[in-house]
Structures are given as C-alpha cells and as structure tokens.
Amino acid sequence: MRATLDALRCTVLFVVLALLGGCAGKDKVLVLVADNHPTINLFGFEESELHHINNTVEMHRNVFLVRYDVERPNELDWINCPIDATYVWDLSKGRRVESMYIRSFQELQAKVPVNYARFAGYVKNGKALEFNYVTVGSWELVSDFRIPKDDPDCERATHYVTTLSVGAFNFSEEKQIEGGLRAEETTTGAGVGVAAGRGSGESTQMGDLDSCMDDQAALNDCFTPLQVLMMPLASRHWDDGSPARAVEPEQPESARVAADASPRTPAEGERQVASDLTLHVDENAWRPGSFMAAALQQLLVTASRIDNTTKFGFDDKGSTVVAGFLRPDHPQHFSRPFEAGMTYAVIGASATGANIDIQITDSSGNVIAADTDPDANPTVSFTVPTTDNYRVQLAVVGQDEEFGAIVVMQDGGLRIEAEILQKVFQRLLDSGAFASAKVQDLGFPNGLVFHESDWAVQGTILYPGEAIRQRGITLGSKSAVFGAVSHEDSFNVDLEVIDANSGETFADHEPDSNPIVIVDQPDPNTSYDLRVIYGEGESATLATSLILILSD
Structure with missing residues (x-):
C-alpha cells in the first residue's frame, strides 16, 4: 500500500482501543478505524480465504464487497456479488520487513481484530506473537460501479474495498517464562529487518518473505493479501437505472494501464467488460478441455500479474504460450532462439497442482536455468549469454499425468490486456469443445482429446503477413483436427498442415478468424508441420x- 501498516495505524481520527502498544515510537495501540473507513489486517485469515480475496480482485476483477460494522470490528463477511470493477496495480516504492509484536490478548484484538481467535491460544497461554511482513504493492480501485438492488446477497454489503495490499507475512510465537521471554528456536525465515534481539519459535508463513526481496521470485511467492482499506457504500453505488460513472483519480506512476482499459462511460446499452481470466469448459461435456482450461487459466493469471506489475511483457519472437499433456517419461519441449543480452522469464503452471519443473538448455546441452523446486508454478529468469537456439522443457514429477502450460516473457516485452488473453483462449477451447461434440454426433462417443506426443496448444503474437510453424508433429493413425483462432473476429488467420515427406498440404484459407483442418487418415510413418498464417x-x-x- 502507499503507507506501511504502522503508518496507517498512526493516522489521525483513529479511535483508541487500548494504551498498550507502540506506534511511531509512542506507546499506544490504535484501532484501525477512521471516519468509518476501516483498514483491516488479514493475518488471521486462512490460506483459502486469502486466495478468494486475491482472486476476486486480481483474476475476476470484480469489486470486492463486504459486510462490516465498526461497532463489531471482529466481524467481517465477504459478499458474493460479481460486479465488474477496475483495479490497477501500484508498486511499493521500497521493500523491507516490518514487524508487529503482540504481548497481550487486548493488543491482539486491537491489531488483528478479524479472526483474532486463530491466535488467541498463544497469548492466553503465556506466549507472545511476532508478525513479520513485506508489502510489494497494492491493487487500487479506479472505477465506479452499480450494485443491483434486487440481489439479496449484494444488498447485504455495507463497504467496498478501495485498496488491497499484497506481499507475504509470517508469524512466530515466544514462550513467556519467569523473568522474561525464552525462545524455542532462533529462526524466523524473515531475513534482514526483523526485530533484533528476539528469539522466535516455529514460524508459520503465507508467501515467502525472502522472495519478496527479489523481483523475479516475488512474482509467484509474494502476492498474499495483507490488508484491505474499505469505504462505506454510498447511494450512488446502488443501481437506479443509470450507468456507472467513470472516475478519474490520480493514477499511480507505476500503474501501467493501457488507454483502452481506462475507466470510461459506456454507451447506451453497452456493458462494461470485466477483465475476467477464468476459462470455462463443461467437465461433463468435454473432460480433457476442462483440465486444459485449468492449466491455461492458472498460467494466464500469473502472466497477467507479471505483465501488469513488472517490466516483463509477452515475447513476440516465437511461441509465447504453449500447453500440453505431460507424463514422467515424456516431458514436453520446444526449441527457439533467445537473443544475447536479453532477459527472459519462463513461467509454468499445472492443471491440478502437480509438481512440474522447467529446464532451459543451450544447443550444447548446458543448463542455463532451471526450477526443480516441488511446486505447481515453476519460474525461471535468465539473461542470455549467447544468441543460440535454446531448448525449453516442461516435465511433471511424482504424478502419472498432468496438463501443463508455459509462458515466455521478456524484459520490455509486449503488454496484452487480460480481456484479450481470456477471449482468445476461451474461443480456442470453445472451438475444441464444439469439434468434439460434432465427432460424438457422428458416432464416436469419446469425442476428441488433446494430442499427447507434442504441444497441443500454442499462442503466438503475429504481425500481418507473418506465420509460425510447429514442426515434427507425429500423429499416428488416428484422425486429427487442427484449429486456430485470432483474438479478433475481423482478423483473417489461415491454417496449413503439411506432410513433411510428401509435401501434401491440408489447408483452410477461407477469410475467417477460426480456420479448421482435418487430417482424416494421417500417415504414421511421417511427421507433419503446422503453419498458422496471419493474412489480414x-x-x-x-x-x-x-x-x-480422435479418442479410443
């Protein structure tokens, strides 16, 4: 957030709860309420709740509504009311580990009013608590909104969130003994900046404090919600039949918002489009598509976050998004050039949370970068030593099968709005679901599945007249369906599938944005090339x- 948690505790008009703690060097503890504009620390919330909070703002881009009574600061309800909103990213000007030390139950209620019961056992049993946290930035609301009056859930809302700060935090306990405090352990995992001279017990963390100090590691491990600033709902926020107003607050310098994403007043009958990154595929209708959607959705959320909060953007020199089916004995890989001196980030995501690894090697087989930690979102960042053709590999570890996806981004790369990312990949998955349903109608009950031997999905930034070729596709003897989609209906994309041995070409050159090619009887003794051509x-x-x- 723009101010640290301690600074916010020290602003004027706060109501004094107890004269027990410290603030800017003075022994006072203040409740986080000012003029009915409460600021709430989220340390007491479980991980699943923190994910919901972050997804509401970051992934779904809905206004974050709550039910809150300043007379009962320990009660806070999230309201399920999916109303479009625009939150922009404001990067913190500096990062350091802040500490908050709690010595009593009354102090706990003051500093962590909501869900303080999570920690009550510590302080009641003669223990003290220390919270350490790092803020990397905040989501700031920059649009007005309208809440439907006839929705019983929405009508329960009393406040909306104007600022959501994110980062990482941990907490650890100390035992109270006669004559002072005794540490059970001496490690906090907080790094530089924690309170000196205090020994901490076992540390529990949300996110990774050390990762917050590194720009690249922070992309995945430092986006835990820390605090919300809430404002009371006003009469203008309730739907009276008029469109929501656009607002023009002062934009943070670090907020990278494209002009066409800025708040504006919609034309009559027009609905403001939300930057919703969710991908929908009916699992009962097309199960393979639902798993592919899960992997791509997780990847797009991370990629959009990086695009909005760092200098990295999407790479336009090769495939920027690829996805496919993974087995332990068959990792997916592709080769592409990386330019000397350029800095790239390669990020992965799995569909079900399986452990997947990324490895980058040069043409001589030397490992340039790798992430082999046990996680579902591997990330590597590297500066290329020599222009070369590099191999990018994604592998699943400890699980029989998984859908996985990769995005390639580069320092200073292109920005792609969340709406475009969601739209084009949803259209692609819709075309696959449609084709599978048609095949089932023709008497093949299991429909279509994703090709397993090679990457089954690719996304590439193309300019008019450009094409990209995926080589060496081995199909076996089963009928295959190839499809392509451009992000705009008016942009013509052509598709060709070429037999690498005979040169026979199967093509769709019709002037449309969704070409489809069927290879009914592929030759298992050859390989095929796939060309996506951006014509107009x-x-x-x-x-x-x-x-x-075709599935069995």
Whole structure:
C-alpha cells in the first residue's frame, strides 16, 4: 500500500482501543478505524480465504464487497456479488520487513481484530506473537460501479474495498517464562529487518518473505493479501437505472494501464467488460478441455500479474504460450532462439497442482536455468549469454499425468490486456469443445482429446503477413483436427498442415478468424508441420492453435 501498516495505524481520527502498544515510537495501540473507513489486517485469515480475496480482485476483477460494522470490528463477511470493477496495480516504492509484536490478548484484538481467535491460544497461554511482513504493492480501485438492488446477497454489503495490499507475512510465537521471554528456536525465515534481539519459535508463513526481496521470485511467492482499506457504500453505488460513472483519480506512476482499459462511460446499452481470466469448459461435456482450461487459466493469471506489475511483457519472437499433456517419461519441449543480452522469464503452471519443473538448455546441452523446486508454478529468469537456439522443457514429477502450460516473457516485452488473453483462449477451447461434440454426433462417443506426443496448444503474437510453424508433429493413425483462432473476429488467420515427406498440404484459407483442418487418415510413418498464417488485420494479433485427435 502507499503507507506501511504502522503508518496507517498512526493516522489521525483513529479511535483508541487500548494504551498498550507502540506506534511511531509512542506507546499506544490504535484501532484501525477512521471516519468509518476501516483498514483491516488479514493475518488471521486462512490460506483459502486469502486466495478468494486475491482472486476476486486480481483474476475476476470484480469489486470486492463486504459486510462490516465498526461497532463489531471482529466481524467481517465477504459478499458474493460479481460486479465488474477496475483495479490497477501500484508498486511499493521500497521493500523491507516490518514487524508487529503482540504481548497481550487486548493488543491482539486491537491489531488483528478479524479472526483474532486463530491466535488467541498463544497469548492466553503465556506466549507472545511476532508478525513479520513485506508489502510489494497494492491493487487500487479506479472505477465506479452499480450494485443491483434486487440481489439479496449484494444488498447485504455495507463497504467496498478501495485498496488491497499484497506481499507475504509470517508469524512466530515466544514462550513467556519467569523473568522474561525464552525462545524455542532462533529462526524466523524473515531475513534482514526483523526485530533484533528476539528469539522466535516455529514460524508459520503465507508467501515467502525472502522472495519478496527479489523481483523475479516475488512474482509467484509474494502476492498474499495483507490488508484491505474499505469505504462505506454510498447511494450512488446502488443501481437506479443509470450507468456507472467513470472516475478519474490520480493514477499511480507505476500503474501501467493501457488507454483502452481506462475507466470510461459506456454507451447506451453497452456493458462494461470485466477483465475476467477464468476459462470455462463443461467437465461433463468435454473432460480433457476442462483440465486444459485449468492449466491455461492458472498460467494466464500469473502472466497477467507479471505483465501488469513488472517490466516483463509477452515475447513476440516465437511461441509465447504453449500447453500440453505431460507424463514422467515424456516431458514436453520446444526449441527457439533467445537473443544475447536479453532477459527472459519462463513461467509454468499445472492443471491440478502437480509438481512440474522447467529446464532451459543451450544447443550444447548446458543448463542455463532451471526450477526443480516441488511446486505447481515453476519460474525461471535468465539473461542470455549467447544468441543460440535454446531448448525449453516442461516435465511433471511424482504424478502419472498432468496438463501443463508455459509462458515466455521478456524484459520490455509486449503488454496484452487480460480481456484479450481470456477471449482468445476461451474461443480456442470453445472451438475444441464444439469439434468434439460434432465427432460424438457422428458416432464416436469419446469425442476428441488433446494430442499427447507434442504441444497441443500454442499462442503466438503475429504481425500481418507473418506465420509460425510447429514442426515434427507425429500423429499416428488416428484422425486429427487442427484449429486456430485470432483474438479478433475481423482478423483473417489461415491454417496449413503439411506432410513433411510428401509435401501434401491440408489447408483452410477461407477469410475467417477460426480456420479448421482435418487430417482424416494421417500417415504414421511421417511427421507433419503446422503453419498458422496471419493474412489480414489492422494490427498484431495473438494467434492460437490446437491439435486434437480422435479418442479410443
């Protein structure tokens, strides 16, 4: 947030709860309420609740509504009311570990009013608590909104969140003994900046404090919600039939908001589009598609976060998004050039939370970067020593099978709005679901599945007249369906599938944005090349493609 948690505790008009703690060097503890504008620390919330909070703002881009009574600061209800909103990212000007030390039950209620019961056992049993936290930035609300009056859930709301700060925190306990405090252990995992001279017991953390100090590690491990600033709802926020007003607050310098994403007044009958990154595939209708959607959705959320909060953007020199089916004995990989002196980030995501690893090697087989930690979101960042053709590999570890996805980004790369990312990959998955349903109608009950031997999905930034080729696709003998989608209906994309031995070409050159090619009887003794060609359009397009085969 723009101010640290301690600074916010020291602003004027706060109501004094107890004269027990410290603030800016003075022994006072203040409740986080000012003029009915409460600021709430989120340290007492469980991990699942913190995920819900972050997803509401970051992934779904809905206004974050709550029910809150300043007379009962320990009670806070999240309201399920999906109303579009625009939150922009404000990067913290500096990062350091802050500490908050709690010595009594009354102090706990003052500093962690909501869900303080999570920690009550510590202080009641003669223990003290220390919270350490790092703030990397905040989501700031910059749009007005309208709440439907006829929705019983929405009508329960009393406040909306204007600021959500994120980072990482941990807490550890100390035992109270006669004559002072005795530490059970001496490690906090907090790094530089924690309170000196205090020994901490076992540390529990949300996010990784050390990762917050590193720009690249912070992308995945330092986005835990820490605090919300709430404002009371006003009469203008309730739907009276008029469109929501656009607001024009002072924009943070670090907020990278494209002009076409700025708040504006919609035309009559027009609905403001939310930056919703969710991908929907009916699991009962097309189970493989639902798993692919889960992997791509997780990847797009991370990529959009990086795009909005760092200098990294999408790479336009090769495939920027790829996804496929993984087995332990068959990792997916592709080769592409990386330019000397350029800094790249390669990020992965799995569909079900399985452990997946990324490895980057040069043409001689030397490992340039790798993430082999046991997690579902591996991330590597590296500066290229020599221009070369590099191999990018994604592997699943400890699980028989998984859908996985990768995004390639580069320092100073292109920004792609969340709406575009969601739209083009949803259209691609919709085309796959449609094709599978048609195949089932033709008498093949299991429909289509994603091609397993190669990457089944690719996304590439293309300029008019450009094409990208995926080589060496081995199909076996099952019928295959190839599809492509551009991000705009008016942008013409063509598709070709070429037999690498005979040169026979299967093509869709019709002037549309969703070409489809069927190879009914592929030759198992050859390989095929897939070409996606961007023929006509007003600007660059995010062109996507998929490969499906007939299921057994």
